[in-house]
Amino acid sequence: MAVQLSNLKATLLEAAQKAAKLEEGVLASHTVAIDYIKPSQFFHNGKELFLGKRFYWKNADNTKVMVGQGLAHTFQSSEPNALFSIEKEWKRLTKQVVMNDNLPEFGPTLFGGISFDEKVEPDSNWSPFSNGLFYVPQFMLSIIEDEKVFLTINLYVQGFENIDQILSKLTAQENQLLSCEEHVKNESFSTTFEEVNPSNWYAQVEEVVDRIQKGEAEKVVLARPVRADFSSAIETATVIERLTEQQTNSYIFVLEALEQCFIGATPERLIVKNREEVKSTCLAGSISRGKTDKEDAHLGNLLLNDEKNRKEHEYVVKRIQNAFVSLCDDVYVPNYPTLLKMKDIQHLYTPVIGRVALNQSILSFVQLLHPTPALGGEPVEEALSIIRQVETWDRGFYGAPIGFVDMHGDGEFAVAIRSALITDRGKRSYLFAGCGIVDSSNPQAEWEETELKLRPMKRAFSGDDLS
Numbered sequence: 001m002a003v004q005l006s007n008l009k010a011t012l013l014e015a016a017q018k019a020a021k022l023e024e025g026v027l028a029s030h031t032v033a034i035d036y037i038k039p040s041q042f043f044h045n046g047k048e049l050f051l052g053k054r055f056y057w058k059n060a061d062n063t064k065v066m067v068g069q070g071l072a073h074t075f076q077s078s079e080p081n082a083l084f085s086i087e088k089e090w091k092r093l094t095k096q097v098v099m100n101d102n103l104p105e106f107g108p109t110l111f112g113g114i115s116f117d118e119k120v121e122p123d124s125n126w127s128p129f130s131n132g133l134f135y136v137p138q139f140m141l142s143i144i145e146d147e148k149v150f151l152t153i154n155l156y157v158q159g160f161e162n163i164d165q166i167l168s169k170l171t172a173q174e175n176q177l178l179s180c181e182e183h184v185k186n187e188s189f190s191t192t193f194e195e196v197n198p199s200n201w202y203a204q205v206e207e208v209v210d211r212i213q214k215g216e217a218e219k220v221v222l223a224r225p226v227r228a229d230f231s232s233a234i235e236t237a238t239v240i241e242r243l244t245e246q247q248t249n250s251y252i253f254v255l256e257a258l259e260q261c262f263i264g265a266t267p268e269r270l271i272v273k274n275r276e277e278v279k280s281t282c283l284a285g286s287i288s289r290g291k292t293d294k295e296d297a298h299l300g301n302l303l304l305n306d307e308k309n310r311k312e313h314e315y316v317v318k319r320i321q322n323a324f325v326s327l328c329d330d331v332y333v334p335n336y337p338t339l340l341k342m343k344d345i346q347h348l349y350t351p352v353i354g355r356v357a358l359n360q361s362i363l364s365f366v367q368l369l370h371p372t373p374a375l376g377g378e379p380v381e382e383a384l385s386i387i388r389q390v391e392t393w394d395r396g397f398y399g400a401p402i403g404f405v406d407m408h409g410d411g412e413f414a415v416a417i418r419s420a421l422i423t424d425r426g427k428r429s430y431l432f433a434g435c436g437i438v439d440s441s442n443p444q445a446e447w448e449e450t451e452l453k454l455r456p457m458k459r460a461f462s463g464d465d466l467s
């Protein structure tokens with residue numbers, strides 16, 4: 001057994017004492033080092049106990065995996081400015097947190113995301129997510145640099161009641177989560193994909209190009225959904241394993257909300273903050289991968305020198321750079337983009353690095369940066385208003401920030417693209433892909449670009465190679 005009961009009990013009792021004194025709930029957070037367990041297995045082991053209350057996160061440079069199960073505390077907001085109220089409550093909780101003192105650097109973590117456009121009322125598929133949904137998990141597995149493995153148990157404690165009963169329940173749940181009885185299967189799911197209104201999408205791109213040419217906006221990112229129906233309920237852990245294997249330099253994320261499951265493998269970092277250092281990524285401008293190294297390099301060169309793609313990219317660089325300048329002391333941005341290559345696609349890539357005052361929280365960056373022109377457009381309000389008029393479906397959390405913040409206000413958020421919403425008890429899913437429309441965009445080329453962007457999720461769902 002990983003967690004010493006007497007130690008956990010001491011943490012809970014201390015939190016109970018504090019809660020009684022403060023006359024409000026206090027978060028208890030207890031972390032111990034444990035033996036390695038495959039994170040997809042840990043996720044899978046919680047299916048019975050915690051379905052609908054789980055999350056999964058792997059960062060793109062493969063240095064951190066976090067898997068959350070169960071809810072110690074939920075932050076959900078349907079108000080505008082969801083992040084603002086969530087941050088306020090998070091600060092209150094972390095100020096009073098009680099932790100076991102052997103690993104003080106691993107306090108509690110808040111994981112979740114916000115919707116792409118809080119002015120859009122969530123449709124029935126997205127309503128469990130509201131405008132913002134964040135979890136403090138009851139159990140969290142953290143794997144750092146592939147070797148340091150920790151289990152955190154969090155509990156929101158309001159008084160002394162039933163601590164022994166709570167302890168025995170936590171122990172039983174912990175045993176179930178760490179056991180490896182039923183392995184994750186790698187079965188194929190017979191899948192049919194159906195474009196939701198394809199001909200309409202061509203007309204939408206034409207309309208947006210036309211409106212850009214008339215000067216209503218400079219760039220608008222237009223997206224489209226694809227529906228997938230599975231012959232039998234899809235296994236989320238299987239999809240996680242395939243994405244991990246196939247999208248090695250992407251973030252992999254899952255956020256469950258009741259019966260819905262949002263999942264994806266995105267290459268795009270919105271922001272990472274580690275003490276004074278903050279980094280973002282400008283990712284916009286795309287071309288396919290070549291079949292040979294020579295063809296791949298040739299395509300990369302075409303992309304680096306393509307006027308339309310450079311323009312798409314430049315809007316993103318300018319905006320993120322300006323946002324950083326407003327919050328940071330020092331900002332570094334290279335003069336030219338380089339290439340970021342994934343399995344199916346290559347992108348123009350420019351990192352942005354800054355230094356901030358220690359008391360800035362990552363959430364202020366999320367608030368300021370989202371939506372970047374890689375997902376919204378330029379100018380932002382004009383682009384959002386065109387998206388609201390032209391797209392007839394709800395993006396929900398697609399294209400929006402997803403990630404975590406720790407008790408110091410540090411953390412990391414990715415942009416939730418290359419993603420899908422699994423619904424209908426695993427029998428159906430909606431995949432999403434978008435592309436940056438500028439004055440010279442061609443509907444057919446943009447269609448093909450979104451096809452490339454859909455491939456990782458299609459491959460992970462169907463189990464087919466698609467190469």
Ligand SMILES: C=C(O[C@H]1C=CC=C(C(=O)O)[C@@H]1O)C(=O)O
Nearest residue numbers: 284285286374417433434435436
């Ligand atoms: C909107 C998406 O991609 C963005 C990120 C990288 C490249 C993009 C592009 O070239 O259009 C998009 O701005 C998506 O994958 O759904």
Ligand SMILES: [Mg+2]
Nearest residue numbers: 285286435436
């Ligand atoms: Mg593009």
